[in-house]
Amino acid sequence: MASQTISQPRLALRSVDRSFGPVQVLHGIDIDLRPGEVHALIGENGAGKSTAMKIMTGYLAPTGGTVELDGKPVRFGSSETAEAQGVVLIHQEFNLAEQLTVEENVFLGRELRRGLFLDKAAMRRKTAGWLSELRCRVAPTDRVSDISNPDKQLVEIAKALGRDAKVIVMDEPTAVLTNSEAEALFEQIDRLRSEGAAILFTSHKLDEVKRISDRITVMRDGVVVTTKPTSEMSEDQMAEAMVGRELKDLYPVRRGALSETPALQVEGLTVPGHAEDVSFTLRQGEILGIAGLIGSGRTEAMEGLVGLRRHTGRVRIGGQDATIRTPKEAQELGLVYLTEDRKSRGLVLNMGLRENLTLTSLRQFAKPLLDRRAEEEALTKAIRDFDIRTPARDTLAKNLSGGNQQKLLIAKTMLAEPKIVIIDEPTRGIDIGTKQQIYDFIHRLAAEGTSVIVISSELPEVIGLSDRVLVMRRGRMAGEVAGADKTEDAIVRLAMGLGAASREEEPA
Amino acid sequence: MTTTTEGGAAPAKARHGVNLHVLGPILALIALVIVGALMNSNFLSAGNVTNVLARSAFIGIIAVGMTFVITAGGLDLSVGSMAAFIAGLMILVMNLALPSMGVGLPVMLLGIATALVAGLVAGWINGILITTMRIEAFIVTLGTMGIYRSLVTWLADGGTLSLDFGLRTALQPLYYSGILGISWPIIVFAIVAIIGEVVMRMTAFGRYCAAIGSNDQVARYSSVNVNRMRLYTYVGLGLLVGIATIMYVPRLGSASSATGVLWELEAIAAVIIGGTVLKGGFGRVWGTVIGVLILSLIGNILNLTDAVSPYLNGAIQGVIIVLAVILQRESKAGD
The missing domain is CATH 3.40.50.300 (P-loop containing nucleotide triphosphate hydrolases)
Incomplete structure (x- = not known):
């Protein structure tokens, strides 16, 4: 050579x-x-x-x-x-x-x-x-x-x-x-x-x-x-x-004032081994960000909240005490979690779009036999509302591109008509054009009164999207930033547990 | 020629027009019928057809339940032993009740109830061990297979448990009579198959089974109670084993350690031949019905002709099963 x-x-x-x-x-x-x-x-x-x-x-x-x-x-x-x-x-x-x-x-x-x-x-x-x-x-x-x-x-x-x-x-x-x-x-x-x-x-x-x-x-x-x-x-x-075109501002701006009514109150949520004593309040129509390093227990705390993991703590939804032991119980209370792992937890890749779309809310379609026509209508509506670009209607979920799979996953979650939705990594592995669509959608959802929790590793995203950002560190709530304090620097310091601004790596 | 699959989540669709995955089992069945008819003129006689169908019914009823278990990603090896044990238990209970109740409807209903409850409980035990205790289905049902086989041998004290002769005569209509010349086992098999097909294709439960078998994590994250659905498949299978046993007991009037031997393999084979994916995620009940018919037709043809010894029945069935799985894989490779 x-x-x-x-x-x-x-x-x-x-x-x-x-x-x-x-x-x-x-x-x-x-x-x-x-x-x-x-x-x-x-x-x-x-x-x-x-x-x-x-x-x-x-x-x-x-x-x-x-x-x-x-x-x-x-x-x-x-x-x-x-x-x-x-x-x-x-x-x-x-x-x-x-x-x-x-x-x-x-x-x-x-x-x-x-x-x-x-x-x-x-x-x-x-x-x-x-x-x-x-x-x-x-x-x-x-x-x-x-x-x-x-x-x-x-x-x-x-x-x-x-x-x-x-x-x-x-x-x-x-x-x-x-x-x-x-x-x-x-x-x-x-x-x-x-x-x-x-x-x-x-x-x-x-x-x-x-x-x-x-x-x-x-x-x-x-x-x-x-x-x-x-x-x-x-x-x-x-x-x-x-x-191939000029991009306007990536993050939409909140229109109208934020309601003071609490939609979800969590006190002392503990998921053994992952999260300890997590407390926060989510207001109606609010977009609440949760930041933290991978392994900080963000995902596990939220999975615990919706009954995917064993947990203790007090949860109130719309002011009423709620006991959530399974995702189904959470869903019945209007609380739904959208996983970060769309390929192995979000979608059945070997099933069609229709079967995936209706899986979470299949009971709506069972009368008691499944209403195939209603399912097809739901798919038509989802493809239109969420701009899902698919080679064919009857294709398998694995044939969609990552961005379109994510849109299908969001459509599937929204079909359950949640009042509170937790979205974990809304745009992981997705191109910028689709990102913008998803951000717009999340804002529209909040404007309609749905309360949203967004977990994200991308700091610009969690800052640009949310009204407030909670930061988790080693399974605990490390702090909250809002308004002018909502900066990358502030979040990184909380996430790392640092007093001074330095980007040293967290020892495991 | 184009073939469209009706079912929701059909796996691979063949590229070359003909969908072997759908047509394969049907073509095999038609070929067997033609071969049978050419080799023996009695083959298509009403007597022979009824005989084949009635004998298929036991395995068939069980195989319909097995279709759900396998679709949801499970397996049950215990069904043959379970049938033997339930048969033994049913005979024992009826014989014991005979002195106080006498021959008649009450004692028959008691026997039927015994079989149904035993089937439900046996399926429930399998299901609980697999779901709540998180033990591999293969291990659990291998264990219960040994347990039930041993229990029936013990109940019969190593020999044969025979139903009281009077009772046997009273029960015989359950196997031999029927409506419009169609015997009960065939009618029950048909009803079970139709209900099974509807449940698999048109209810939330069927869809959940396919989703769980395909990826149980996705199902869990989609608010599906995965453990409960899996449990239902085993309980359902147990119940169907009970139903099959109710009609099997009057046929021979006895149960021994040799009852129901290898039924589990025949049932699983029928499911796989019918196009249900062994790893789960896709199942079709009508395919299972065809699989059962293919297996019993092979046995029947061997019995009716002298060309091949009937002792080779098992070998030929084995070849068919392996072939069916190879075909399944090839249609997947075209994906």
């Missing part, structure tokens, strides 16, 4: 087309990844980013055009051939064997041997080395099913390191990470870059793109709109290039 010039791309797509059946999803795209450079690929959901990444890493073959590795055309027959040549894709949904240990995963398929037997000691040593380079605290002998999502992400990267990757393609690596975890990941990306790796990643978080990338490629509707050095693009310009 001595004769290589700086400008020669390590991996390049040259006017690549790709069709699925009659549908062409990529139209002659050109992207080149250079050694020692971090390249960001951005675009709305369905713009073709995933397809492009899969073609780069051998998961899909192009139907036209070529893939070049170090200047020579290559044809990766499979992801294994690509990996053997140092091109690795790190999936958004992790590709780890949950029941195996970290070390077994890192060396899966290329185990070190001594004679007939596995050389466990050597594998463990090397794995530990890579993990410590990544500042990952898990032990090589930990079972993957027992470690957290950010740690799984790091294990995936350790796996790529172990494969001597020259090109690392990451599909939304920070989607499941908190800000401080993402920061740790960026330091690793910085290090890999300085060692000469070519890195491509996608993200919906434009501040991250600005922070870490050297060049940006924007895709829209299967074509490359522009490729520019990051220094020449502001976040607004990125967003506009992605959406």
